[in-house]
Amino acid sequence: MQNQIKKNKRQPRFVGFFKRLFREKPMGLAGGIILLLALLVAIFADFLAPYGFNEVNMAQVLKPPSFTYLLGTDNLGRDMLSRIIYGARISIIVGICASAMDVIVAVFIGFVSGYFGGKVDLIMQRFVDAIIIFPNLFLYLAVMSVTGPGLTQVIFVLGILSGVGSSRIIRSAVMQTKLNTYIDASRAIGSPHFLVLIRHILPNVMAPIIIIFSIAMGGMIISEASLSFLGLGVPPPAPSWGGMLSGSGRRYMLTAPWMAIWPGLFLSIVVYGVNMLGDAVRDLLDPRLRGGVGGLGEYGVKKAKKALEKKQNMASLNKDK
Amino acid sequence: MKGYLIRRLLLIIPTIFISTLIVFIIARSIPGSAVELMATEMETEGMISGGVSVDVDYLRAKLGLDVPMHIQYFRWISAIVTRGDFGASLWTGIPLSEEFGLRYPVTFELSLMSMIISILVAVPIGVYSAIRQDTASDYLGRTFAIVGLSIPNFWVATMIVIFPAIWWGWAPPIEYIPITKNFFGNIGQFLIPATIMGISASAGLMRMTRTLMLEVLRNDYIRTAWSKGLTEKTVVLRHAFRNVSLPLITMLGARIPGLLGGAVIMEQIFGLPGIGRLMVEAINDRDYPIISGVNLIMAAFTLVVILITDISYAYLDPRMKYK
Numbered sequence: 001m002q003n004q005i006k007k008n009k010r011q012p013r014f015v016g017f018f019k020r021l022f023r024e025k026p027m028g029l030a031g032g033i034i035l036l037l038a039l040l041v042a043i044f045a046d047f048l049a050p051y052g053f054n055e056v057n058m059a060q061v062l063k064p065p066s067f068t069y070l071l072g073t074d075n076l077g078r079d080m081l082s083r084i085i086y087g088a089r090i091s092i093i094v095g096i097c098a099s100a101m102d103v104i105v106a107v108f109i110g111f112v113s114g115y116f117g118g119k120v121d122l123i124m125q126r127f128v129d130a131i132i133i134f135p136n137l138f139l140y141l142a143v144m145s146v147t148g149p150g151l152t153q154v155i156f157v158l159g160i161l162s163g164v165g166s167s168r169i170i171r172s173a174v175m176q177t178k179l180n181t182y183i184d185a186s187r188a189i190g191s192p193h194f195l196v197l198i199r200h201i202l203p204n205v206m207a208p209i210i211i212i213f214s215i216a217m218g219g220m221i222i223s224e225a226s227l228s229f230l231g232l233g234v235p236p237p238a239p240s241w242g243g244m245l246s247g248s249g250r251r252y253m254l255t256a257p258w259m260a261i262w263p264g265l266f267l268s269i270v271v272y273g274v275n276m277l278g279d280a281v282r283d284l285l286d287p288r289l290r291g292g293v294g295g296l297g298e299y300g301v302k303k304a305k306k307a308l309e310k311k312q313n314m315a316s317l318n319k320d321k
Numbered sequence: 322m323k324g325y326l327i328r329r330l331l332l333i334i335p336t337i338f339i340s341t342l343i344v345f346i347i348a349r350s351i352p353g354s355a356v357e358l359m360a361t362e363m364e365t366e367g368m369i370s371g372g373v374s375v376d377v378d379y380l381r382a383k384l385g386l387d388v389p390m391h392i393q394y395f396r397w398i399s400a401i402v403t404r405g406d407f408g409a410s411l412w413t414g415i416p417l418s419e420e421f422g423l424r425y426p427v428t429f430e431l432s433l434m435s436m437i438i439s440i441l442v443a444v445p446i447g448v449y450s451a452i453r454q455d456t457a458s459d460y461l462g463r464t465f466a467i468v469g470l471s472i473p474n475f476w477v478a479t480m481i482v483i484f485p486a487i488w489w490g491w492a493p494p495i496e497y498i499p500i501t502k503n504f505f506g507n508i509g510q511f512l513i514p515a516t517i518m519g520i521s522a523s524a525g526l527m528r529m530t531r532t533l534m535l536e537v538l539r540n541d542y543i544r545t546a547w548s549k550g551l552t553e554k555t556v557v558l559r560h561a562f563r564n565v566s567l568p569l570i571t572m573l574g575a576r577i578p579g580l581l582g583g584a585v586i587m588e589q590i591f592g593l594p595g596i597g598r599l600m601v602e603a604i605n606d607r608d609y610p611i612i613s614g615v616n617l618i619m620a621a622f623t624l625v626v627i628l629i630t631d632i633s634y635a636y637l638d639p640r641m642k643y644k
Contacts, residue, residue: 130339137582264476
């Protein structure tokens with residue numbers, strides 16, 4: 001009897017989620033592993049990097065990759081491998097913090113706008129409209145020119161401005177949830193709005209929140225790199241992967257191509273991993289993709305095959321005619 | 322339909338008003354020290370003729386920072402509305418409207434070419450990926466999309482400059498060739514940056530096409546079409562894709578801001594004197610009137626494009642006529 005109860009006990013949600021990820025989305029899992037590796041490299045950069053990220057050695061300038069300098073050195077004799085390793089830290093910090101900021105802003109605007117509706121919604125949405133019509137990089141550049149470059153500034157600017165855009169997804173999810181009777185019931189027994197939002201709305205819009213976070217991350221890392229590339233992101237000598245591709249990276253790209261190759265390559269690999277994971281998470285969580293074929297993994301594949309067989313049968317029947 | 326049009330047009334007014342406020346606030350929140358910094362820079366770089374020392378107060382007046390905020394805003398807006406005067410460069414004194422007129426064809430051509438390339442790449446792959454869902458070709462298409470989203474434009478561009486230069490000593494032309502002087506030279510020059518932009522833009526577009534197709538393919542009328550015995554080509558192109566093309570057009574309109582953002586980087590790398598380049602130059606020079614003016618024009622342009630796509634959507638979609 002005791003065993004029975006134990007068996008039936010539901011496992012924590014995220015364990016089940018990871019099991020599904022493992023079973024149904026091997027590519028997503030691979031992406032997760034890439035992200036985990038990048039995370040570990042970022043955390044243990046101090047132990048992993050053979051040299052300091054800003055350790056200038058004028059005797060070893062522009063050296064091609066060798067055993068002492070696995071990825072070569074830059075125009076100041078700094079070890080590229082060490083700079084890449086420390087660069088992971090910047091990319092990961094921006095990726096996580098800016099996406100978190102994005103979600104916070106999106107939830108705030110989306111909740112207020114979607115839940116209260118009416119005039120509040122009408123007014124707030126005009127502000128949202130007014131911000132999303134700016135070409136993103138133009139607006140980022142303009143705001144960064146006022147705040148000045150820096151890691152914190154990049155996180156806030158990217159997070160807040162893209163959060164405004166993502167708020168529309170949260171808003172529509174909130175508006176749909178609001179229609180349920182249990183919301184009215186909760187209000188009828190006297191729950192204050194805040195409680196309704198936290199206890200009843202939030203759990204129901206958790207899926208889009210997680211999706212926004214996981215999809216935003218790759219974009220944030222690329223945006224930081226783009227801003228640093230244009231000279232308004234994380235300022236040198238901090239080893240931002242985007243920043244390493246601009247300035248000296250571009251000036252010496254023909255004599256020392258490794259200075260431009262490595263930062264972009266690692267940037268692409270990490271963003272690829274993040275995007276693969278984000279895609280898998282979305283497929284597993286997005287209710288719109290459920291019931292169809294995309295979101296159901298193994299079962300979906302079987303279903304698709306069956307459907308495809310049916311179609312082919314039909315097609316062959318048609319041909320026979 | 323009429324009601325929709327009127328509502329849609331009326332909603333533009335507050336939106337454009339708020340965007341002017343945003344631009345205004347950004348431009349006016351220049352840190353106070355920046356003005357002093359500009360003054361010293363102007364002196365040292367000899368931008369002001371005759372080596373006259375630059376008065377900070379003079380500079381403030383020139384930036385319009387010497388009067389209260391609401392008057393500043395009113396002056397700025399009325400200059401734009403009545404005279405089309407978006408301000409002038411602090412350094413060269415050239416009005417933005419003039420500078421913009423010279424620069425926009427480059428960005429326009431680049432964006433248009435990359436958009437065409439992205440549609441040509443994305444739509445066929447997206448449709449094929451959807452009708453062969455969960456097959457090897459679908460996975461290939463989706464992997465292409467994720468790879469495209471993951472590789473930063475500026476890195477690809479840099480690699481395209483580096484490798485041919487090292488292997489064959491070939492480099493893309495650095496100097497801008499106007500289309501009026503040499504048509505093929507111009508197209509050739511734009512082709513590389515436009516392809517890079519187009520392919521990276523096609524990643525997102527391909528996913529959208531695929532998702533939209535998958536949604537449409539689940540409809541009953543598709544089953545009806547199949548059961549009528551129509552060929553796959555007819556079902557896919559006539560019955561499914563037609564219904565996808567409309568929302569796709571709206572989504573294309575919504576992607577224009579992103580496309581213009583990408584142009585900033587491509588213009589920078591390939592030395593094209595477009596609006597993105599103007600923006601980066603203005604930022605490096607702390608040319609605030611240009612920064613705010615360019616942003617406002619870009620926002621207004623995007624707004625108009627989104628409006629046109631929305632209205633044409635309403636006009637083309639028969640379901641909207643009865644609403």
